[in-house]
């Protein structure tokens with residue numbers, strides 16, 4: 069895999085530009101990426117939305133199955149990372165947007181699965197709630213959602229709050245697995261509309 073596609077340098081630069089939104093200098097490792105995809109229920113014919121693409125650590129594993137998907141849309145708030153993603157994956161749709169404001173581009177009840185790596189525990193409650201509402205707006209009934217929380221971040225004040233919000237808003241919500249082969253290790257969560 070080329071240096072450019074790995075995106076490590078671009079990710080570190082983004083983390084230095086905006087540490088609160090990027091949250092780590094280490095892009096997810098493939099064990100976490102593959103677990104999120106597996107737990108998401110992503111399958112042939114699905115419309116997939118990815119939130120917080122970063123430099124593409126999870127994106128590249130989703131796009132490896134792109135031919136079997138109906139559609140893929142990636143969302144990333146950092147403009148330079150979006151530019152990097154567009155250059156790395158020509159012809160793929162990446163929105164230069166915040167995950168709580170997708171109305172212009174993603175229709176109601178149009179998405180089968182949302183794969184998300186946003187730094188939930190660092191967000192204020194209003195943003196946590198508005199992003200969850202946006203995820204529920206775009207998901208089809210019965211649509212699925214996966215995300216992760218890094219183990220060290222479970223001690224942050226935002227952690228119990230976001231887990232409570234997930235449980236309140238999704239009809240089903242549960243912790244699925246702990247991925248220790250990631251820097252940092254993380255719990256993977258699953259929800260269903």
Ligand SMILES: C[S@@+](CC[C@H](N)C(=O)[O-])C[C@H]1O[C@@H](n2cnc3c(N)ncnc32)[C@H](O)[C@@H]1O
Pocket residue numbers: 082089090091092094095096119120121122123124125126127143144145146149165166167168185186187
């Ligand atoms: C923890 S990083 C994950 C990056 C990559 N998916 C990975 O797993 O290595 C979180 C990413 O979410 C992006 N992000 C933060 N807040 C966002 C928001 N409100 N909307 C969209 N993306 C956001 C950050 O810029 C960053 O790239």
